[in-house]
Amino acid sequence: MNNCSNIYLVGLMGAGKTTIGRQLARRLGWQFHDSDHEIVERTGVSIPTIFEIEGEEGFRRREAQTISELTSGSGSVVATGGGVVLNPENRVRLHNTGWVVYLNVPPAILFERTRHDRNRPLLRVPDPLGKLEELHALRDPLYREAAHLVVEGSHLIASGVVQYLLREFHHQCQT
Numbered sequence: 223m224n225n226c227s228n229i230y231l232v233g234l235m236g237a238g239k240t241t242i243g244r245q246l247a248r249r250l251g252w253q254f255h256d257s258d259h260e261i262v263e264r265t266g267v268s269i270p271t272i273f274e275i276e277g278e279e280g281f282r283r284r285e286a287q288t289i290s291e292l293t294s295g296s297g298s299v300v301a302t303g304g305g306v307v308l309n310p311e312n313r314v315r316l317h318n319t320g321w322v323v324y325l326n327v328p329p330a331i332l333f334e335r336t337r338h339d340r341n342r343p344l345l346r347v348p349d350p351l352g353k354l355e356e357l358h359a360l361r362d363p364l365y366r367e368a369a370h371l372v373v374e375g376s377h378l379i380a381s382g383v384v385q386y387l388l389r390e391f392h393h394q395c396q397t
Contacts, residue, residue: 226395227296228320229387232307232365234357235342236335237325238380239301245384247299256301260288273343278305286312293319304357305344307364317368321395323387324369326362329354370394 229246231239240256247254258269261284265272272281285303289312292300300320306312316322333351336342347353366372371390373383 225319226321226391228293229299229391230293230316230320230322231299231301231325232316232322232368233304233325233327234329234332234354234361235304235345236332236339237304237327238378238383239325241380242325242383242387243299243301245380246387249384249388250299253298254301255292255298257285257288257292257306258301258303260292261285261303264288269341270343270346278344282309285309289315304361307361307368313364313368317370321371321391322369324365324372325383326365326372326374329358332358 229243229250229252231243231246233239240259243256244254246252261272261281262268265284267275269281272284276284282305285306286309289300289302289306292298293315302316306316329351332354336345336354337350339345344357345353371387371394373386375383
């Protein structure tokens, strides 16, 4: 049996973690947190600004601290930042303190969802689709390592994913 006191959604940027997480939390009567939004709230500046001032390494330190705090309670659905799995301690912490769902969406779909979003510092490159493909290749095994459930999909409707996750959660966590 998994530790099901929290639900963590992992996946690349644009996978739907925040949208699905909000709906899932509402259906369960739990709190919802988005780790990237928490970091912005705490620092008072945007993620691109943190990247600009502190670099990715500084952002990842802040992210690890935020994840540590968000995973210490119970009754929360947490949408994590896409790079949370780069830190081995985050992967272990997420896996051991909650039910981890990996939303695996193909890079081409992610590109369509994120191409006009200026709040994605890692996509501020000449070839954002190529960058998404590179990130997917690097992070997919890490997401899978942390996950208790992998949801494969491209054109999934959020409400359908929420229904599926509720069924799986009750099946895997309430038995």
